[in-house]
Amino acid sequence: MSALLPPSERIWGNHPLDKVEGTWIAIALVWCLFMFFMMPYWHVFGKQNYAGEAYRTTPAVYSAKVEKMVEAHTVRKETALDIPVVRPPAGSDVYLAGRLWSWYPALELEKDQTYRLHISSLDWQHGFSLQPINVNAQVVPGYEMVLTITPDKSGEYTIICNEFCGALHHTMMGKIYVVDR
Amino acid sequence: MSELFRTCPRSGLVFHKAAESLIKFNAVTAVVFLAVGGVLGLLVVMTRWPAVHLLSADLFYQVLTGHGIIMLLVWIIFFEMAVLYFCSSTLLRCRLATPRFAWLGYVLMLGGAAITGVAILQGGSSVMMTSYVPMPAAPHFYLGLILFAVGALIGCFVFLGTLVVAKNERTYEGSIPLVTFGALTACIIAIFTIASGAIILIPTFLWSVGYISNIDPLMYRVIWWAMGHSSQQINVAAHVSVWYAIAAIVFGARPMSERVSRGAFLLYILFLQLASAHHILVDPGVGTEWKIFNTSYAMYLAVLASMVHGLTVPGSIEVAQREKGYTNGMFEWLRKAPWGNPVFSGMFISLVGFGFLGGITGVVMGTEQINLIIHNTIYVPGHFHPTVVLGTTLAFMALCYFLVPVLFRRELFLPGLAKWQTYLFGGGTALMSLFMMGAGTLGVARRHWDMAFSGAPFSFEFGGAAYMMMGLTGIFGVISVIGGAAFVIVIVGTILLGKKIEDKSEYSTARPAVLPMAPPAPANTGTGFIAPGTFALAVVFLATFVVYYFLNWMYLSSVWPMK
Ligand code: HEM
Numbered sequence: 001m002s003a004l005l006p007p008s009e010r011i012w013g014n015h016p017l018d019k020v021e022g023t024w025i026a027i028a029l030v031w032c033l034f035m036f037f038m039m040p041y042w043h044v045f046g047k048q049n050y051a052g053e054a055y056r057t058t059p060a061v062y063s064a065k066v067e068k069m070v071e072a073h074t075v076r077k078e079t080a081l082d083i084p085v086v087r088p089p090a091g092s093d094v095y096l097a098g099r100l101w102s103w104y105p106a107l108e109l110e111k112d113q114t115y116r117l118h119i120s121s122l123d124w125q126h127g128f129s130l131q132p133i134n135v136n137a138q139v140v141p142g143y144e145m146v147l148t149i150t151p152d153k154s155g156e157y158t159i160i161c162n163e164f165c166g167a168l169h170h171t172m173m174g175k176i177y178v179v180d181r
Numbered sequence: 182m183s184e185l186f187r188t189c190p191r192s193g194l195v196f197h198k199a200a201e202s203l204i205k206f207n208a209v210t211a212v213v214f215l216a217v218g219g220v221l222g223l224l225v226v227m228t229r230w231p232a233v234h235l236l237s238a239d240l241f242y243q244v245l246t247g248h249g250i251i252m253l254l255v256w257i258i259f260f261e262m263a264v265l266y267f268c269s270s271t272l273l274r275c276r277l278a279t280p281r282f283a284w285l286g287y288v289l290m291l292g293g294a295a296i297t298g299v300a301i302l303q304g305g306s307s308v309m310m311t312s313y314v315p316m317p318a319a320p321h322f323y324l325g326l327i328l329f330a331v332g333a334l335i336g337c338f339v340f341l342g343t344l345v346v347a348k349n350e351r352t353y354e355g356s357i358p359l360v361t362f363g364a365l366t367a368c369i370i371a372i373f374t375i376a377s378g379a380i381i382l383i384p385t386f387l388w389s390v391g392y393i394s395n396i397d398p399l400m401y402r403v404i405w406w407a408m409g410h411s412s413q414q415i416n417v418a419a420h421v422s423v424w425y426a427i428a429a430i431v432f433g434a435r436p437m438s439e440r441v442s443r444g445a446f447l448l449y450i451l452f453l454q455l456a457s458a459h460h461i462l463v464d465p466g467v468g469t470e471w472k473i474f475n476t477s478y479a480m481y482l483a484v485l486a487s488m489v490h491g492l493t494v495p496g497s498i499e500v501a502q503r504e505k506g507y508t509n510g511m512f513e514w515l516r517k518a519p520w521g522n523p524v525f526s527g528m529f530i531s532l533v534g535f536g537f538l539g540g541i542t543g544v545v546m547g548t549e550q551i552n553l554i555i556h557n558t559i560y561v562p563g564h565f566h567p568t569v570v571l572g573t574t575l576a577f578m579a580l581c582y583f584l585v586p587v588l589f590r591r592e593l594f595l596p597g598l599a600k601w602q603t604y605l606f607g608g609g610t611a612l613m614s615l616f617m618m619g620a621g622t623l624g625v626a627r628r629h630w631d632m633a634f635s636g637a638p639f640s641f642e643f644g645g646a647a648y649m650m651m652g653l654t655g656i657f658g659v660i661s662v663i664g665g666a667a668f669v670i671v672i673v674g675t676i677l678l679g680k681k682i683e684d685k686s687e688y689s690t691a692r693p694a695v696l697p698m699a700p701p702a703p704a705n706t707g708t709g710f711i712a713p714g715t716f717a718l719a720v721v722f723l724a725t726f727v728v729y730y731f732l733n734w735m736y737l738s739s740v741w742p743m744k
């Protein structure tokens with residue numbers, strides 16, 4: 001029962017190791033290093049990254065940016081709540097707000113165009129979760145995240161909230177329509 | 182001063198009376214909370230089971246908050262206190278340092294848990310265990326957590342104090358045993374954890390009563406996870422120590438190499454505090470270099486340590502079994518293991534479940550870019566139930582099957598049920614987790630009452646596969662709860678109704694004999710390839726790991742380009 005007893009060598013650092021252990025440590029270390037370098041590699045050569053672009057903001061400032069975009073580029077309104085659908089120019093900055101309990105506004109983007117999608121919260125934390133492709137990000141009030149996206153398939157995408165944000169969290173929903181030019 | 186000790190004739194363990202009572206109280210309290218948390222788990226999983234959808238939304242979020250806190254904090258940490266006292270006082274045959282402080286710690290933990298529990302019951306604190314600001318909870322929600330943490334901190338210092346006493350009073354020869362070394366690792370990580378907890382929870386408490394006007398939500402997340410993540414590393418260090426202990430208890434296994442096993446624990450101390458960033462990989466405003474360095478525990482050195490323990494624990498069992506003559510082929514040692522003994526089966530399922538399900542998925546979803554397709558989906562609880570339920574909880578259950586009869590001097594109640602319990606609980610939890618991961622890959626959210634989104638302004642429907650996975654999550658979740666209930670029945674039954682063991686081990690004031698060093702390993706070991714079966718299993722593990730890792734990169738590469 002020697003895991004429960006003091007080791008037989010006074011200096012445990014001298015206890016020899018078996019080939020099984022040595023070999024496994026070597027293999028495992030190589031795999032660990034490989035996985036480590038995979039991350040910077042993907043930043044350079046991969047297409048799906050979040051480079052960390054973000055700015056400090058406040059709900060009031062951010063809300064004003066959203067409203068400005070909504071006024072300039074709304075193309076139609078949807079649902080009984082008259083939710084504006086905004087079609088910003090290709091390549092432009094797009095502002096999405098999470099708030100209790102909706103994603104505002106709905107967006108219409110062109111396929112294969114690149115947009116700078118800003119995301120922030122006007123109140124509590126929310127979870128941006130884009131379905132069905134299942135891309136997720138944490139949305140934190142006071143911080144404006146910029147994710148530069150290039151939707152490469154047209155169709156209807158849904159944003160749900162996957163950070164718990166109170167009583168009606170499960171009804172929080174928004175839309176991104178990706179259309180062919 | 183006369184300290185009372187008794188020697189258990191069956192196990193040879195030496196119990197200091199004060200430590201023995203503390204171990205009993207902490208362990209039993211833990212099991213009671215496990216039972217409560219299990220009932221809440223049942224309610225949670227029956228609500229996430231779409232065909233059942235048991236609770237209302239408000240109640241679901243309230244119950245889920247309770248489930249997370251009671252399970253992750255209260256059950257686990259009470260039990261860890263018992264493990265710390267066992268690994269110091271009992272294993273070192275030493276009197277426990279300052280039992281009164283240990284009791285104070287116990288009372289603070291119990292009081293703290295009760296206060297937070299009341300806050301959750303009152304309904305104004307359904308904020309989930311993470312209590313992300315600025316969503317407010319009642320002040321006493323945080324206060325209870327703070328008291329609980331202070332109590333646990335006292336327990337850590339009692340453990341350290343006992344190590345010092347043991348050294349000064351020379352109750353053992355040479356260095357401390359490996360299992361105690363592992364417990365020391367857990368204790369050191371715990372102190373760091375509780376310090377981070379204090380740094381974030383005290384200001385949050387002051388904010389909730391109005392003394393501080395604003396807590397930065399991103400700073401909260403960074404520091405909260407320095408606590409929340411490290412506390413999982415306490416669990417890992419603790420349950421790995423329990424694995425080593427059980428290998429020694431059941432097989433008389435000795436560590437393959439003290440240097441390797443202890444070196445791996447040292448890597449935990451050095452690197453486990455990192456990795457908290459894997460909770461904030463897709464947060465705004467956190468630098469990429471730091472994310473990569475931190476999420477990988479500085480190049481995955483702590484992952485390396487876990488992979489080492491994952492080899493050396495079964496490897497030491499293999500060596501012990503081969504010495505007993507189970508030398509046929511690669512796997513006779515494993516086939517002939519005592520699969521009907523829940524102490525062993527619980528430990529082995531814990532090891533395999535932790536490695537294959539918890540470990541692999543943890544590293545994969547903690548990869549910076551892959552986190553984009555997993556963050557906050559129900560994949561996340563699908564990952565951490567294998568770590569904290571299969572890994573930690575099941576290892577602790579296995580230890581209980583050994584320790585409770587020894588401590589309470591009673592035979593195990595319903596041993597036939599105990600024999601099946603580990604399989605029922607382990608199997609149920611493993612499958613529940615697998616299906617949660619499946620559903621998470623399809624986008625189903627965690628902490629979410631309604632995957633049909635009724636009442637939302639737009640509509641969205643998950644496909645049939647996602648519904649099926651959540652249904653299976655429900656079914657296997659119920660099986661897991663039945664397995665958990667079986668454990669509670671066996672343990673509570675043993676304590677209250679188990680047949681008394683007349684072992685004539687009286688307490689006496691005589692000083693116990695000094696704990697001797699282990700006999701040296703037989704000369705023929707330490708040269709060849711002594712555990713080929715374990716190595717083969719390790720290679721299977723690595724192959725699974727590699728395949729699953731690249732599958733996720735492939736999946737990631739199919740989504741919209743973004744940067
Ligand atoms: C006994 C059987 C158990 C079942 C059926 C169960 C079920 C679940 C389910 C379905 C969730 C996810 C709910 C959601 O996010 O919507 C969950 C969350 C959780 N479970 Fe369990 N669980 C069990 C045992 C445990 C144990 C033993 C622990 C800890 C040792 C634990 C810790 C947690 C934690 C920390 C959460 C996350 C809570 C949150 O998101 O804030 N569970 N459980």
Ligand SMILES: [Cu+2]
Pocket residue numbers: 098099101125126127161162163164165169172
């Ligand atoms: Cu939300």
